[in-house]
Amino acid sequence: RKEVEQDPGPFNVPEGATVAFNCTYSNSASQSFFWYRQDCRKEPKLLMSVYSSGNEDGRFTAQLNRASQYISLLIRDSKLSDSATYLCVVNAQFRSGTYKYIFGTGTRLKVLA
Amino acid sequence: SQTIHQWPATLVQPVGSPLSLECTVEGTSNPNLYWYRQAAGRGLQLLFYSVGIGQISSEVPQNLSASRPQDRQFILSSKKLLLSDSGFYLCAWSESGVTEAFFGQGTRLTVV
Numbered sequence: 001r002k003e004v005e006q007d008p009g010p011f012n013v014p015e016g017a018t019v020a021f022n023c024t025y026s027n028s029a030s031q032s033f034f035w036y037r038q039d040c041r042k043e044p045k046l047l048m049s050v051y052s053s054g055n056e057d058g059r060f061t062a063q064l065n066r067a068s069q070y071i072s073l074l075i076r077d078s079k080l081s082d083s084a085t086y087l088c089v090v091n092a093q094f095r096s097g098t099y100k101y102i103f104g105t106g107t108r109l110k111v112l113a
Numbered sequence: 114s115q116t117i118h119q120w121p122a123t124l125v126q127p128v129g130s131p132l133s134l135e136c137t138v139e140g141t142s143n144p145n146l147y148w149y150r151q152a153a154g155r156g157l158q159l160l161f162y163s164v165g166i167g168q169i170s171s172e173v174p175q176n177l178s179a180s181r182p183q184d185r186q187f188i189l190s191s192k193k194l195l196l197s198d199s200g201f202y203l204c205a206w207s208e209s210g211v212t213e214a215f216f217g218q219g220t221r222l223t224v225v
Binding site: 031032034041042043044045046049087089091094096098099100101102103104105106 | 145149156164172207210211213215221
């Protein structure tokens with residue numbers, strides 16, 4: 001089983017649509033969860049951290065379900081500029097006690113005019 | 114504010130040649146530093162991480178090495194590049210590994 005799993009997509013949606021991405025992770029000891037956005041041939045950029053109580057940033061809502069080890073991202077009123085690959089990221093602890101970030105392979109979104 | 118610089122942006126190197134990619138962070142001290150590689154159409158693979166000067170840990174055995182000669186400088190090297198070393202190399206930093214990580218602009222390496 002992959003440490004972080006995402007549906008690769010692509011998700012093709014019309015402008016204005018609501019779209020949801022899901023992610024599952026295998027390490028129950030993970031403490032931090034994030035969604036990153038990656039444009040073609042660019043570096044990943046932080047979209048939002050994901051908190052246990054769920055959090056919202058404008059049109060974006062993230063949810064975390066620790067019991068099911070499941071993270072979601074909801075995008076409302078999709079814009080053309082939302083077209084990108086969305087990466088689910090979970091942290092995990094090395095044996096040394098330090099942490100690393102584990103990335104899902106990403107879900108590709110195309111918003112169509 | 115903190116910034117991360119990574120260079121060069123693109124690089125074409127022949128098989129068997131050496132490699133040196135540099136990453137520096139500004140505006141913070143004692144950051145956790147990471148080198149990732151992203152092969153075409155694939156996810157990010159952690160190559161090395163460092164929690165302090167001279168402290169390097171490797172995630173996967175490979176043809177590459179890393180060094181941290183200064184607190185905010187992280188270098189990725191190879192003595193002899195292989196075709197399979199081609200990819201998008203990304204440097205990242207975080208305060209602790211628990212808070213969010215921030216990436217440099219990446220180096221697209223093509224080994225020919």
